[in-house]
Amino acid sequence: MIESRAAEMICVASLSELQAKRVIVIAGRDRPIAVFWHDGQAHAVDNRCPHLGFPLHQGSVRDGLLTCHWHEARFDLCTGCTFDLWADDVPAFDTAIHDGTVYVAPMPRHIPNRADYLRRLTQGLEQEVSLVEAKSILGLRRTGAQWAEILREIARFGARNHDRWGEGLTLLAIAGNLLPQLSPESAYLVVYRASRQVGIDCSDAPARRQREPLAKGEHATSQLGRWMRTWVRARHRDAAERTLLTALDQFGLAPDVAKNGRLVQHAGNISQERLEHSSELADFVFTAASERVYAQIGHVFDGWNKAFELLNFIGWSHAGEILPLAVPATVAARGAEEDAHWHHPHELIEPLRAVEAELPEILDAARGRPSSAVADLSPVLLGDDPLEIIGLVKNCLTEGVPPAELARQVAYAAAVRLARFSKNNEVADWFNPRHTFIFANAVHQAVKRCPTAGSVRGIFHTALSVYMDRFLNVPGAPSR
Secondary structure, three states, rough: OHHHHHHHHHHEEEHHHHHHHHHEEOOOOEEEEEEEEEEOOOEEOOOOOOOOOHHHHEEEEEEEEEEEOOOOOEEEEEOOOEEOOHHOOOOOEEEEEEEOEEOOOOOOOOOHHHHHHHHHHHHHHHHHHHHHHHHHHHHHHHHHOOHHHHHHHHHHHHHHHOOOOOOOHHHHHHHHHHHHOOHHHHHHHHHHHHHHHHHHHHOOOOOOOOOOOOOOOOHHHHHHHHHHHHHHHHOHHHHHHHHHHHHOOOOOOOOOOOOOOOEOOOOOOOOHHHHOHHHHHHHHHHHHHHHOOOOHHHHHHHHHHHHHHHHHOOOOOHHHHHHHHHHHHHOOOHHHHHHHHHHHOOOOHHHHHHHHHHHHHHHHHHHHOOOOOOOOOOHHHHHHHHHHHHHHHHHHHOOOOOOHHHHHHHHHHHHHHHOOOOOOOOHHHHHEEEEEEEHHHHHHHHHHOOOHHHHHHHHHHHHHHHHHHHHHHOOOOOOO
16 A cells, blocks of 8 residues: 555655755655655645745744744644634645655645635635635636626625625626626736735624515515615614615515525526616616615716626626625615705705606606607816706706716716816825716616606706816816
8 A cells, every 4th residue: 555655756856865854845746845854754834935935945934834934924843734824724735754764745625626615715705715705716716716706706705704895896797897808817816816805894894684575475576675765764774674675676686585595596587688678677687776866976876887797797697696785885875965056046945846846757758759869068068057957957967868878978077077177186086986887887777777757857856966076176177
C-alpha cells in the first residue's frame, strides 16, 4: 500500500535531511509545497500563505501551529485550517515515508468543487471575510458557474440575512446590468465589490422575519393595489408586506418557510416571459412606490426598479424573497409633499395632485390615438416655471406622446442639469441633481414596463425634481 502511494508521490528528500533542515520546499504539480518535520511527523502545506502569499517556510512552527511572519496568521500544521478567519485555510498535502525517504502528494488532499465554493462563498459572507468571498467567486468561475448563479447565491444570502433592501443588492443589480459589456477581469471586480457590500450590509443586521401572504381568497389585484397604497400612506410595514406577498402568491411567487428556516419557492404556473413583462405586477409595485412624491429623494422608486432588474438576471422564481425587501423603505420614507421647499415659494404639490387625478382618463383617451412625435422639451423642462412644466407633460400625454418617450426626454433633461453643474456650487450640492437623474432613469425603466397611471405620474415627479435643482445652475455652467 505504502509502496503504491509512494510511486504516485513526489520525492522530497531523505528523512534524515528533512529532520536536519526542519522544512524543505519543493515544486508541486501546480504550486510550491512546504514540507515540515515537526513532532516526529512530516506535514506538507501550500507554501503560499492564503492571505497574501508570504512564503510559509519562512514562518515558525510551535506546538503544531504554523505562524506566517507577515501578518501572524496561524494555521493547524496538520490540516492547514486557520485560526484567523481573515487569512483563509491553507491547502494541506498527504505525506508518506518509505525506505527512509519522504514523499508528498502532488495535489492537495481536497480539490474544491462547485458545491464547496458555494459553501465557502456563504461562509465568507456570513463571517464578512472578503478574501474568502473573492476566492470563492474565482473558484466558482473556474468550475464553470455562470454569473447568474453566483449573483443568485449572493442575493439570496442578502435576502435571508437582512431585513431590508441595501446598497449591496443595488450593486448586485448594477452588476447584472453591466456584466454583458465587461471584460472577465472587470466583471469579476464588479461582482466582488457587490458581494463585499452585501456582506457588510448583513453584518450585525437583524435576520429577515418572513411574513406570510393572506390565506387563499378572492382578492382582485386592483383591490390588493388599493390596500398596498393604503398601507404605504399609513406606514404599516407588516400590512404592506403581507399584501405584496398575497399579490405575488397569485403569480406563484410567494415563498413558504420550511422547517429548517430556508425559503422554498412555489413552483408557480406563469411563464418567465410573462413575469418579466407583466404590466400588472409592475403597476402594482410602481404605483405603491410613487404614492409619495419623489420618496426618499427617489431612492424608494429606484430600489423597486433595481429589484426588478436583479430578478430579471437571477430569475423571477426568487421574487418572493427579493421584492419584500423594498417594503420597509417604501412605508418609512418621507415624500416631497412633506418638504417645505415643494410648497414655498411655489406651491407644487396641489397642482401635481390635481393632474395625477386626471391621469387615468388622459391615458385612456390617448390609447386610441396614433403616437405623436415630440420635439425637444428641454427648454421648458429646464426652465423656471413649474406650472408650465406640469402643463407641458400633461399636454404631451394628451396628444398621444408615448409615455416611455416622454420619460426618456425628462431623464435627458435631468442629465443635462447634472452636466451643466456649476463649479461655484458646494461639493455636497452635486448629490441633488445626481439623485434626480437616478430617479429619472428608474421612472423611465418603470414606464417602459407598464405605462399606467401609477408609474406615469413618476414622470411629473421627475420633471418637478429637475425644476427644483435649477438653483444649482445659477450661475449656469457653459452649455458647450
